[in-house]
Amino acid sequence: MGSSTDPSSLPSASSPNLTLTQATASERERIWSLTHRQWGGVLSHEQYVAREAYLRNVPLQKNGGITHWVLTDSTLAPDQRPILSSCDTYRKRAVSCTPSGVVTDGTAHGIGAVFTDPQYRGKGYASRMLKELGPVLRTWQTADGQEALFSVLYSDIGKSFYAKSGWAAFPSSHLAFPVVSTTPQTGSTDSVSATPIGYHEPAELCAADESLLRAALPRRAADKGATAVVALVPDLDSVLWHLMREDFIAKHVFGRTPTVKGAVYGEKEGARVWAVWTRAYYGEVGTLHFLRFVLEDEDAAEEDNARGVAAVVGVARAQAAEWRCREVQTWNPSPRLRALVERAGLGAEFVDRDSESIASLMWYGEGETRDVDWFYNEKFGWC
Ligand SMILES: CC(C)(COP(=O)(O)OP(=O)(O)OC[C@H]1O[C@@H](n2cnc3c(N)ncnc32)[C@H](O)[C@@H]1OP(=O)(O)O)[C@@H](O)C(=O)NCCC(=O)NCCS
Incomplete structure (x- = not known):
């Protein structure tokens, strides 16, 4: 069957014959052909399909880490059935913590690429x-015998569509740093430098970050009094997925790949300020996103941390300018990070998003999703 079905013969979205199942290899290709127009950005159709195929073999997706789902008619054979709606899910490591400080390791799923062929839209298929x-x-x-801890998605169509199916909208803000450095204020720390990092450093940094997360969870759980504090683990695989995806696009847009993937300020583990980032291009101009922005010691002297933040942002801005990015963003900055950015006079604007990249979560534990606190809700979790 081709990609089109007579609309008058389409099943109702409430039909018992509809089933959620996995796409075959050729159905996958058919979906990528359709989604290119939506998400291809600067990539040609051929490049986009090649990227999607390539990503199936990189960390996070490889070894079955990604699942391609379709809603279809169970009475028809694979490859002969209409793809009424489709999406992907990514298996991720996650942790949760009870108010009494009990930490559980488990699985979370990230959902992406929710898509309905334009000819089938508005019939309830994506909702089903x-x-x-x-x-x-x-x-x-x-x-x-285990259950996933939660699932997440990042809605580009506002807060209500996914909430109707059980994924509640969570805080979705960012600090937007202009790429051109603002005039340094008195006492500015712009002249201090951070060390650029490439592919080798994130292994150690991610391990350190995970240790900090585990140490911080019980404190956060006690403070928040939430049903549970949850987080995706900011592990190396999650970071590498973004870096390799970025490289694929950069190779096609610029004919070369960026080697600077982040920056570190300070040398003593436990006292550093650092970030890893990725550049995203949907048009000719991109955005440099901090995947994680880490203050290893939040309680260090404010002046030291402010200096580190300014130094890391300084490297990111220079990279953004070099790689045709209009903006530098860090998602859901903590109050501490916001205060440091302010103190360092970095000229960042705080944006509370209401329609794009709305971080949304469904909790599988006891209690209500709305009573869960999502910690480390930053760009590394996006898919
Ligand atoms: C979003 C999408 C998957 C919905 O598929 P669908 O099968 O038509 O969905 P349903 O029939 O179950 O629900 C339709 C509802 O989608 C919502 N919706 C669709 N596009 C929307 C948009 N751009 N903004 C806000 N809501 C939107 C509306 O609430 C619509 O309700 P309506 O019928 O009252 O207008 C489909 O429009 C699509 O593929 N869009 C392009 C890709 C995309 O944006 N995916 C979502 C990424 S987060």
């Missing part, structure tokens, strides 16, 4: 797919 998917993910790719 999501209603089936939420409960399926609870036990998808989990160890025997």
Whole structure:
């Protein structure tokens, strides 16, 4: 069957014949052909399909880390059935912590590329797919007898569509740093430098970050009094996925790949300020996103941390300018980071997003999703 079906013969979104299942290899290609127009950005159709195929073999996606889902008609054979709606899910490591400080390691799923062929839109197919998917993910790719901790997605269509299927909108803000350095204020720390990092450093940095997360979880859980504090683990695989995706695009846009993937200020582990980043291009001009912005010692002297923040942002801005990015963003900055940015006089604007990249979460534990606190809710989790 080709990509089109007579609309008058389409099943109702409530039909018992509809099923959520996995795409075959050729159905996958058919979906990529359709989604190119939506998400291809600067990539040609051929390049986009090549990128999607390439990403299946990089960390996070490889070894079955990605699943391609379709909503289709169960009475028809694979490759002969209409793809009524589709999406991908990514298996991720995650942690949760109870108010009494008990930390659980588990699985979370990231959902991306929710898509309905334009000819099938407005008939309830995406909603039906999501209603089936939420409960399926609870036990998808989990160890025997275990349940996933939660699933997340990043909505580009506002806060209500996914909330209707159980993914509640969570804080979705960012600091936007202008790329051109603002005039340094008195006492500015612009002249201090951070060390650029490439592919080798994130292994150690991510391990240190995970240790800090584990140490911080019980404190945060006690402070927040939430049903649970949850986080995706900012591990090396999550970072590498972004870096390799960036490289694929850069190679096609610029004919070369960026070697500076972040910057570190200070040398003593536990006292550094650092960030890893990725550049995203959907048009000719991109955005440099901090995947994680880390103050290893939040309680260090404010002046030292402010100096580190300014130094790291300084490297990021220079990279943004070199790689045709209009803006530098850090998602959901902590109050501490915001204060340091302010103190360092970096001229950042705080943006509370209401329609794009709305971080949304479905909690599988006891209690209500709305009572969960999402810690480390930063760009590294996006998919
Ligand atoms: C979003 C999308 C998956 C919905 O698929 P669908 O099968 O038509 O969805 P349903 O029929 O279940 O629900 C339709 C609802 O989608 C919502 N919706 C679709 N596009 C939207 C948009 N750009 N902004 C806000 N809501 C939107 C509306 O609430 C719509 O309700 P309506 O029928 O009252 O207008 C489809 O429009 C699509 O593929 N869009 C392009 C890709 C995309 O934006 N994906 C989402 C990325 S987060």
